[in-house]
Amino acid sequence: MLRPHNHRARKKSLHSLQRVSHVSALLFLLFFIFSPLHAQQDADVSWTPSDLAAGSPALFTVHAREATSITGTWQNNPLQFFRAAHTPDTWYALAGVDVAAKPGSYPLDLQLTVHGQSQTIHRAITIIPADYKEITLSVPSKYVEPDAASLKIIASDQSLKRDIFASSAPLPLWTGSFMPPLNRAPRTDSFGTRRVFNGSLASIHRGLDYRARQGTPVHAVNSGRVVLARPLYFEGNCIVIDHGLGLTTIYMHLSKFRVKEGQHVTRGQLIALSGATGRANGPHLHLSVRWQGEYLDPAKLIALHLPSPAAAKDLPASAQHSR
Numbered sequence: 001m002l003r004p005h006n007h008r009a010r011k012k013s014l015h016s017l018q019r020v021s022h023v024s025a026l027l028f029l030l031f032f033i034f035s036p037l038h039a040q041q042d043a044d045v046s047w048t049p050s051d052l053a054a055g056s057p058a059l060f061t062v063h064a065r066e067a068t069s070i071t072g073t074w075q076n077n078p079l080q081f082f083r084a085a086h087t088p089d090t091w092y093a094l095a096g097v098d099v100a101a102k103p104g105s106y107p108l109d110l111q112l113t114v115h116g117q118s119q120t121i122h123r124a125i126t127i128i129p130a131d132y133k134e135i136t137l138s139v140p141s142k143y144v145e146p147d148a149a150s151l152k153i154i155a156s157d158q159s160l161k162r163d164i165f166a167s168s169a170p171l172p173l174w175t176g177s178f179m180p181p182l183n184r185a186p187r188t189d190s191f192g193t194r195r196v197f198n199g200s201l202a203s204i205h206r207g208l209d210y211r212a213r214q215g216t217p218v219h220a221v222n223s224g225r226v227v228l229a230r231p232l233y234f235e236g237n238c239i240v241i242d243h244g245l246g247l248t249t250i251y252m253h254l255s256k257f258r259v260k261e262g263q264h265v266t267r268g269q270l271i272a273l274s275g276a277t278g279r280a281n282g283p284h285l286h287l288s289v290r291w292q293g294e295y296l297d298p299a300k301l302i303a304l305h306l307p308s309p310a311a312a313k314d315l316p317a318s319a320q321h322s323r
Contacts, residue, residue, distance in 0.1 A: 043067070043112060045123055048304065053130040055099040055192050055297040057289070057304055062091045064112055072110040075101070077292040079110075080245045082172050084307035092307060094172075094247060098294035099192050099206055103129045130192060150233060157232045164228050165290065169244035172309040174222040175267055178302045181218050181251065181287055182274070185210045191297045206295035207250070207288035212274040214255060214283040220265045221249050221287070221302070229261050235286075236278025239271055249298075252286035253277050 044063040052058055060079065062070055070091045072079035079093040103126075110121040146154060180187075190209040212218075220241055227248070228240035237254035255275025259265060276283040289296040 043119070043121060045110065045121060047125065051128055052097050052125060053128045054097055054101045054103075055130055055295070055300070057094065057096040057291070057296045057301040059304060059306060060093040060095060060108070062110065062112075063089060064091065064114070065089045067091065067112050067114050069113045070110060072108065074108050075106060075294065077294070082245070083310045085310045087307070094245065094291070094306065096291045096294055096296040097127055099204055099297070101127055103127050146233075153233045157234070160228075164240055165248065165293070168242050168246045168248070169225065171244050173224045173242065173244035174247070174306070174309070176308045177304065177306045178221045179219070179268060180302055181221050182210050182212055182216060182285060183219075185212050185216065185285070187211070187299065191299065207252070207286045208298040210285040210287065212283060212285045214275055216274040216285070217270050218251055218254065218272040218274055218285055220267060220269045220271050221298075222267045224249075224265060226259050226261055226263045226265060226271070229257050229259055232278065234279045236280060237272070237275065238278075241265060246292040248290045250288040250290065252288070253280045253284060
């Protein structure tokens with residue numbers, strides 16, 4: 001049998017050990033919560049394609065567990081991130097490199113919010129050279145040297161296009177990957193070419209031409225809203241579809257419209273018939289892709305595998321009220 005004073009001593013020692021254990025656990029918890037390693041969450045940043053050149057679209061991917069918002073800047077343009085369906089820990093931003101961008105190193109700057117704390121991530125991305133050719137075309141002289149009346153129409157068209165491109169839906173309207181606008185129609189290797197009209201250098205070709213007979217059905221390359229469907233001087237009968245987050249597709253030289261301005265269209269929906277209106281040297285379809293004022297190669301966008309965005313109700317409030 002233990003003596004009373006030994007029993008009391010052991011009991012006191014046990015209480016002391018319990019207090020030390022509780023204090024140690026509390027200190028460890030406080031250290032974990034406020035330590036830099038906990039506040040600065042690791043984030044995996046990648047982009048597709050891995051080699052970016054002038055005219056390349058880019059899908060930026062950020063794996064960040066428990067991030068509540070991500071914003072960023074690329075090529076002096078804001079990046080607008082969205083979550084895909086069934087991948088709550090992964091964020092995406094669809095962007096690109098303008099066809100006229102020069103090779104070099106460009107910064108990618110990201111800001112993450114995790115548990116109310118901000119984290120900044122910087123990456124340097126190399127833009128490699130793109131080899132584009134020069135082609136010669138013959139068109140009516142009015143499209144090379146327009147008269148005074150035509151210049152007024154051109155100025156009005158430019159003002160209209162500025163208004164059209166000034167805003168975009170604050171959420172992605174597209175669904176999954178983009179598709180070709182024509183069924184089994186061959187495309188020409190025309191994006192990025194330096195175009196010489198009637199002996200004079202006009203500009204870089206900021207779109208992709210498809211060979212198409214007059215009246216060939218033209219389909220929406222993805223879901224979105226028709227923000228323009230009317231004739232323009234150079235573009236001829238033209239349709240512009242807003243896909244959200246600053247991304248639009250432009251369909252030129254059409255013969256007939258099959259949609260109206262303000263109409264929502266789905267991926268693959270018939271929107272027009274091909275033609276040769278505007279500055280065209282024969283029936284064909286011109287397709288352009290525009291992101292935040294930058295022109296991207298439609299063929300590369302169509303080849304890019306894109307996730308379907310999550311429904312608006314599944315996005316954080318900060319994403320639902322972006323630009």
